[in-house]
Amino acid sequence: MRSEVAQKNEKGLGVGTRRVIAYTVLIIVSFLCLFWFYVLFINATRSNGDLNKGFRILPSTYLLKNWTGVLNGTQPIIRGMFNSLFVAVCSAVLCTYFSTMTAYAIHAYDFKLKKFMFTFILMVMMIPTQVTALGFVQQLRDWKLMNSFIPLIVPAIAAPVTFFYMKQYMESNLPLALVEAARIDGSGEFRTFNTIVLPLMKPAISVQAIFTFVSSWNNYFTPALILKEKKRTLPILIAELRSADWLKFDMGQVYVTIAFSIFPVILVYLFLSKFIVEGVTAGGVKG
Amino acid sequence: MKQKVKRGKVVSFNKWGYIFLIPFVVVYVTFQLIPLFRTIYNSLFENYMANGGLVQVGPNWVGLKNYSSMFKNPDLWKYLGNTMLLWIMGFVPQIAMSLLLGAWFSDPSLRLKGTRFFKTVIYLPNLIMASAFSMLFVVLFAVGGPINSVLVNLKILSAPFDFMNSIWGVRGLVAGMNFLMWFGNTTILLMAGMMGIDTNLYEAAEVDGATSTQIFFRITLPLLRPILIYVMITSLIGGLQMFDVPQILTNKKGGPLETSMTLIMLLNRHIGISKNYGMAGALSVILFIVTGALSLVVFRFNTKTEK
Known part of the structure; x- marks a missing residue:
């Protein structure tokens, strides 16, 4: 009986293969969800001149300077x-x-x-x-x-x-x-x-x-x-x-301003995600 | 039984039911119901600023003339088309991805690890301030921005692509952002529905030799139909309200040649900038009727799950 089931299952993909596909898709999707915020964080730490040179993977040291720049901004x-x-x-x-x-x-x-x-x-x-x-x-x-x-x-x-x-x-x-x-x-x-x-x-x-x-x-x-x-x-x-004509602004400061609106919610979420995700499941209604 | 107990003991306290309802009723009537009637009332008058906001025309009673001139205006249909197109472009991949992930998360034979982590991650974009998220996309996808620089460096593009001045560039970004912001939410909803399906059905199908694809299309999907309809209608109601993302992404202009201008962006323009209250009223009433009809479906779903 059992072997019969196993045999029949061979028509579809095996559990192992399906698991690999599932993990691959999940990782790609998670990357798509997090990538933007990662870039936002990195770019918030870089200077305007550095930002104009293009994309970088590691953070720089300008976060504080950008931040004081924003505080003194308009x-x-x-x-x-x-x-x-x-x-x-x-x-x-x-x-x-x-x-x-x-x-x-x-x-x-x-x-x-x-x-x-x-x-x-x-x-x-x-x-x-x-x-x-x-x-x-x-x-x-x-x-x-x-x-x-x-x-x-x-x-x-x-x-x-x-x-x-x-x-x-x-x-x-x-x-x-x-x-x-x-x-x-x-x-x-x-x-x-x-x-x-x-x-x-x-x-x-x-x-x-x-x-x-x-x-x-x-x-x-x-x-x-x-x-x-x-x-x-x-x-x-x-x-x-x-x-505003933001392209002429200090781009580091633009990133810090955006990060300042986004990261508080992310921080709260990191601590409370368990309740939140369960809350969505339980509520069922959250347009 | 419950009924009897209440009748027997609580009856003298029941006036408190009314007392506890007072705050809700008072606030709802003052801040929702009266404004709604006022909006409807406005739609029957000609009332706008002419000569670039210098001269106020009206309010003059015009009956249903605002409605007829609104329906005759091709712009309304264009914006309605945009709204629907942007919604569909985001919703189709969203529902497909959510079904796939939901099926994987709820499939006991797969035994995926770290599902809580993945659920947490995919739900995250839903909580992000849509306006700041859109501004982030504007900056990242700018001609001199990091996405273009990566694409050019990887030789995927020969020259930077101006997303914001391309019709499908803007539409693609709006749809992509809506997808990112809502597929996690939909996945969790659908998963809850999938968990509710009797596992005996799956076992029986497996014994009969069905593959996981067959199980998904022959068992999961048909049984999930009510929830799928619910998700679709609520998403459609949300789609009709699409505003923050295209508004910020296109800097209130609606993209190249207003090809990403949505209905609520038009409403916002009528109320805030052109002060055309007659038209704003007519548009609001139409949106109210459409969302009202759609929410009747949701209402029936909610009362059914009650029982």
């Missing part, structure tokens, strides 16, 4: 970083806290509009923010909220995708018996949510906090429409670098 990238950081951290906190609250409302209580609300949130989940951008910008103009971080942070409270993830997580990880036990012990509903539900949701909250942080950090479309001058975030500064 682009306020430190300020841009703090702006980006502020918006991203606030969004991540608000988004995870209130999405958990929304999911808890739907998960733990029975009320008339429950089914309607759940269906509604799922329906609007995939609608892109760009299609409401026009009305959004006009409204901000009326409310004197242009060039402010508030319209980039507060809307994070209503995040259907995060809500959906939290709801899914609660189905399998939040026993309602626990909530009832807290009730019998006399804990108020709001307190139960803060002291019992939130800690239990920690794994899901950290995964979603990372995703919200990263998508806010990378966001370009909406900030570009509302932020100006001192409020500019990193993606806007990158776009301005693109529009």
Whole structure:
């Protein structure tokens, strides 16, 4: 029986050969994913003159000089970083806290509009923010909220995708018996949510906090429409670098500016990749 | 059973369901729903800046005239074509690669080592700031940039190739970047689906003497169909929103002769630069209807997996 199976398998490729092919493709693909960031790192350490001579495999020693050059340059990238950081951290906190609250409302209580609300949130989940951008910008103009971080942070409270993830997580990880036990012990509903539900949701909250942080950090479309001058975030500064006559710039500094926007996320990812990759698998929805 | 327990004990607490929903509802209505209605309202008015932004025309009620003139404008169809072409050029290799890698990762007979490392690496580009990643590509693929210098040194090219001034150069870069940024994500999604397939089916097929290629096409692929449709629709919705990469890569101009100009780039131009709010509104409404129809499919998928 066994030999029969082995014989039949010879029609296709053997396991050994298939393994070699798989590894080869995986290595090529990994190279394609990492190569750009490697070149970015190398080139950020080289001087302008050296860069003009072409490609090099090993780093040079100009990183610090390029960095001070960028700091003294025309682009306020430190300020841009703090702006980006502020918006991203606030969004991540608000988004995870209130999405958990929304999911808890739907998960733990029975009320008339429950089914309607759940269906509604799922329906609007995939609608892109760009299609409401026009009305959004006009409204901000009326409310004197242009060039402010508030319209980039507060809307994070209503995040259907995060809500959906939290709801899914609660189905399998939040026993309602626990909530009832807290009730019998006399804990108020709001307190139960803060002291019992939130800690239990920690794994899901950290995964979603990372995703919200990263998508806010990378966001370009909406900030570009509302932020100006001192409020500019990193993606806007990158776009301005693109529009400038960058070929005449010190190329080492151009690379450092790009690296400065990209490497913080890579660093965070190096430490948290396990959660992130698992989070993608578990969530299943991350357009 | 669950239902009964809730009815019995929790009923007096149920007003808290409404209370906990307040933040979401208030924020959603103010920052999404009202802007959406405002956008729709705008699409019914003629409202733009003439004479290079000096004179404001409108707002004048024009009914559906914005829509008819938008559909008559060949540019809209050109940009729609660009968007779809760029999406397909990135999506086809992406789904093919993801299926291949997903099948390998989930194949127990291959026993690949270091799958966690590979998964981590291929997912990485998804988290990178698209605008900075595009700027990096602009610099690397410039005429005097490192890619050209390597290609010339290896004698692959006789002279540096100006990617940014070539129609297919720009399109290829946009598609390539979208491929790089999304195939890891798709691989992980498809792999989760493949892991869910009953292993008995594979064993039975193997006993019957099927090769791994046959197993893939006759068992894995048909059973994966729902997830494949889901991945395709979500990717299409994402593709319609394509903006950051072509915007930065082409410096807001849409590439040589606007051959890489996408719909959202046009929307951005209407809102930000030409201040043609009537047209911006009409375009938004059309995009809203299309993405809304597409997301109904996703909605049905999500509610099905619920049960």
